[in-house]
Amino acid sequence: MEGHRLRTIDDLDVRGKRVLVRADLNVPLDGDRITDDGRIRASLPTINALRERGAKVIVCAHLGRPKGEVKPEFSLAPVARRLGELLGAEIAFASDVVGESARAVAAGLGDGQVALLENLRFEPGETSKDDAERGAFADRLAALAELYVGDGFGAVHRKHASVYDVPRRLPHAAGGLIVAEVGVLKRLTENVERPYAVVLGGSKVSDKLGVIDNLLDKADRILVGGGMVYTFLAAQGHQVGKSLLERDQIDTVREYLARAEKAGVEFVLPVDIVAATAFAADADHEVVPADAIPADRMGLDIGPASGRLFAERLAGTKTVFWNGPMGVFEMEPFAHGTRAIAQGLIDSGAFTVVGGGDSAAAVRTLGFDEAAFSHISTGGGASLEYLEGKTLPGLSALED
Ligand code: ADP
Ligand code: MG
Secondary structure (H helix, E strand, O other): OOOOOOOEHOOOOOOOEEEEOOOOOOEEOOOEEOOOOHHHHHHHHHHHHHHOOOOEEEEEOOOOOOOOOOOOHOHHHHEEEEEHHHHOEEEEEEEOOOOHHHHHHHOOOOOOOOOEEHHHHHHHHHHOOOOOHHHHHHHHHHHHOOEEEEEOHHHHHOOOOHHHHHHHHOEEEEHHHHHHHHHHHHHHHHHOOOOOEEEEOOOOOHHHHHHHHHHHHOOOOEEOHHHHHHHHHHHHHOOOOOOOOOHHHHHHHHHHHHHHHHOOEEEEOOOEEEEEEOOOOOOOEEEEEEOOOOOOOOOEEEEEEHHHHHHHHOOOOOEEEEEEEOOOOOOOHHHHHHHHHHHHHHHHHOEHHHEEEEHHHHHHHHOOOOOOOOEOOOOOOHHHHHHHHOOOHHHHHOOO
16 A cells, blocks of 8 residues: 555564564454454464564453453453463463553563463553543553564554554564555555455445445445445335444445446345344244345345355456455354355455455354465454555554
8 A cells, every 4th residue: 555665573683572462362252252263363473473583472452342441351361361272382461451460471571482461452541532641551551562563453444552652662563464464455456356346244334335435446346245235225215124224324325326337337236135023043034035125124144046146246256355244144044145155255266355353253153164265354444444545553653
């Protein structure tokens, strides 16, 4: 994007130094059980590279949205355990972020050892919009280390203390994960191999409409499923029953559809929908035409004919970016659409990129082989904002 060079850990002399690594360890949890440890695994290469070079590694990360308060259910303790297992090493876990425990743990590290700080978002300064409050917290975080490595790709679109302010206070570099992620995103924005198809779904409708604006000049084909599809169906004048709907976005969507038609960009919308009586795995459900969703039902997945249509529109493409599950894949009756799209990507033979925490988790929990995709990104919002052409605070902070 900006064309500046990202500094890498090869540019840092880390031996014997305390290195603060901002990782993305925001994994899905069921109680204190980690249901998908993909993000922890993705953080290992950089942590291991630093250990091998004799650094004292202090990892920091967030989990969920505790909103600046200490909430035990958002503790990183289960993540510390899993990280230790995967590294095959003892992890010194600090019971606070920048307090007494964090300072003691940081001071006690030997060369090649690893510590994890408690959830960054237990501190209001981490996400504060007030520069002074965020800066004060960044000062305390930076004081724990001598060097900074940014590797939490999933958070680089956030102007948060650990992402944006700390690298401005310490000599810094990008970790291997960020370097790899940015390399892939470049292939989706510069000299894209065509046809280029983008598949969008998931639940955060308004977040995802923004990227369409930018993709209308770049993609050849945009396939829409998941929760945002109902705003599209409504824009076409259809009833969507109790489905997810953002009324205030209907006009925007209508404008996108008109612009796409002018620009020769093909929008592919589902032709059938799995409509359920409630948001529950055991809810009564049936496949209905996309333009005939009953008033008392909600669409929780794209239907089988849509799955086939989407797969057919992916065949013959050279590049595919997919963000957002096609339905509520966490419940088996509504996982078929997401499965069909995952298979469609694999069968396309294209350069395939899956972005988004839930999309990546879906691919794995539905039993697909990660290696069947060209790249599974750890960041959804971050990938989308990069594709929108926005400047990402956590990336610009790592440039030299
Ligand atoms: P990602 O993390 O990959 O960017 P999102 O967070 O935007 O994806 O969306 C993931 C969520 O979207 C999943 O938990 C899924 O259950 C939900 N979802 C998908 N389709 C629907 C739908 N039709 N109605 C409600 N939620 C949906
Ligand atoms: Mg998500």
